[in-house]
Amino acid sequence: MGSQNIFLVGPMGAGKTTIGKRLAELLGMEFADSDHEIEVRTGVDIAYIFEKEGEAGFRKREQQAIADLTARGGLVLATGGGAVLLQENREHLAARGFVVYLHASIEQQLHRTGRTDNRPLLQVPNRREVLEQLIAQRDPLYREVADLVLETDGRNAKQLARAIVQHLGHPLPPETH
Numbered sequence: 001m002g003s004q005n006i007f008l009v010g011p012m013g014a015g016k017t018t019i020g021k022r023l024a025e026l027l028g029m030e031f032a033d034s035d036h037e038i039e040v041r042t043g044v045d046i047a048y049i050f051e052k053e054g055e056a057g058f059r060k061r062e063q064q065a066i067a068d069l070t071a072r073g074g075l076v077l078a079t080g081g082g083a084v085l086l087q088e089n090r091e092h093l094a095a096r097g098f099v100v101y102l103h104a105s106i107e108q109q110l111h112r113t114g115r116t117d118n119r120p121l122l123q124v125p126n127r128r129e130v131l132e133q134l135i136a137q138r139d140p141l142y143r144e145v146a147d148l149v150l151e152t153d154g155r156n157a158k159q160l161a162r163a164i165v166q167h168l169g170h171p172l173p174p175e176t177h
Contacts, residue, residue, distance in 0.1 A: 005075045005097030006164070009084055009142050011135055013112030014102035014152050015160065016078035022161035024076040027170060033078040037065045046080075055082075063089055070096040081134065084141035094145045100164055101146035105153050106131050 006023060008016040017033050024031035035046055038061050042049060049058045063086055069077050070092040077097070083089050093099050104112070109131050124130050143149065148167055152160060165172055 005070065005073065005077065006168075007070065007077045007079060007093045007097045007099045008102055009079050009093065009099060009145060010081070010102035010152075011104055011109055011131070011138065012081045013109035014081075014104035015112070015157055016102055018157040019102065019152075019160045019164075020076045020078035022157050023164055026161055026165050026173065027076070029074050029076050030072075031076045031078075032069050032072075034062060034065045034069060034083060035078075035080045037069060038062060041065065059086060062086075066092055082138070084138055084145060090141065090145045098168065099145045099147050101142040101149045102152050102160070103142075103149055106135065108153050109135075 006027075006029070008020050008023075010016055017036075020033065021031050023029075038049070038058075039045055042061065046058065049061065053061075059082070062080055062083060066077075066079065066083060066089045069075065075097075079089075079093070083093070106128060110128060113127070113131075148164070150160060150163060155163075162172055
């Protein structure tokens, strides 16, 4: 069981990267973030890829990154919010690891994405409307691949990472304050 991958899916602002890093630390596993992986491979940021290649170009790069990353073992992977849109990604995620859907309310997403301009889909006047449309489209897909759905509202990364570890039946290290 030690080499089983753990994949985090969910909307922007659910805390996938922060929780993923904590989780990897707790389990002594490697952490990766598919968006970061794409930036490393291309040498440019996600916003630039969107600008030059559109969402379709980005999704193609994301598909390749997810195919490669999910093929590894012992990895905690934080995926981009739209990673579940492609059937192939959903198949890789579902087949190659334990998938946790970090569910976040629109309020939390607005709050958490408010301080950032590196989210191409949110470069719009009405961010709430966009987030509502995205979750309406993606929530069924997140649920389709998820082995575990966790509510993230009102819980910090440490609590959520520990909840995942407990769910997987791994011993928890003692709390450190």
